[in-house]
Amino acid sequence: MKIEQNKVVTLAYELHSTDERKQKVLIEKTDSTNPFVFIFGTGNLIPSFEENVSGLSVGEKFAFSIEPEEGYGTVDKDAIVDIPIDVFKQDGIIMMDILKIGSMLPMSDNEGNRMDGKIIAVTGEAVTLDFNHPLAGRPLHFSGEVVDVRDASPEELDHGHVHGAGGHHH
Ligand code: ZN
Numbered sequence: 001m002k003i004e005q006n007k008v009v010t011l012a013y014e015l016h017s018t019d020e021r022k023q024k025v026l027i028e029k030t031d032s033t034n035p036f037v038f039i040f041g042t043g044n045l046i047p048s049f050e051e052n053v054s055g056l057s058v059g060e061k062f063a064f065s066i067e068p069e070e071g072y073g074t075v076d077k078d079a080i081v082d083i084p085i086d087v088f089k090q091d092g093i094i095m096m097d098i099l100k101i102g103s104m105l106p107m108s109d110n111e112g113n114r115m116d117g118k119i120i121a122v123t124g125e126a127v128t129l130d131f132n133h134p135l136a137g138r139p140l141h142f143s144g145e146v147v148d149v150r151d152a153s154p155e156e157l158d159h160g161h162v163h164g165a166g167g168h169h170h
Contacts, residue, residue, distance in 0.1 A: 016140075087127075099127060118134070
């Protein structure tokens with residue numbers, strides 16, 4: 001059985017990217033005890049990811065790269081913003097314990113949507129937060145093997161997610 005529309009697909013793969021210094025870094029690893037299971041063609045994945053595994057059968061291996069433009073996007077400079085330091089004061093005192101470079105801060109926009117910003121700089125005036133996806137601007141290198149391919153049940157197609165092993169439990 002080949003990977004195509006409305007098949008439940010189980011993959012074991014490693015996702016590598018490159019960091020600021022062009023070093024290869026492991027981002028995610030899935031295997032038989034922690035597999036990646038999804039319904040092909042439901043639009044929940046990066047389209048280019050599905051294109052690269054489309055037509056493969058159980059046991060077939062794959063290795064492909066996705067450029068940032070087709071992955072999590074390029075780095076948007078407008079998504080890097082300075083927030084006045086006053087926002088991070090409690091009773092006039094800066095909450096230094098939450099302002100660590102590299103850590104994520106849960107923030108909300110004007111409409112109340114939650115978004116996480118990564119702290120990239122802190123000065124006496126402002127905190128610089130980066131709201132880009134952590135993998136924005138990074139190439140994605142996937143390599144792995146197809147573990148299982150089966151038909152999705154009508155119920156799974158109706159719900160838009162996988163039931164049973166590796167999937168959703170009701
Ligand atoms: Zn369900």
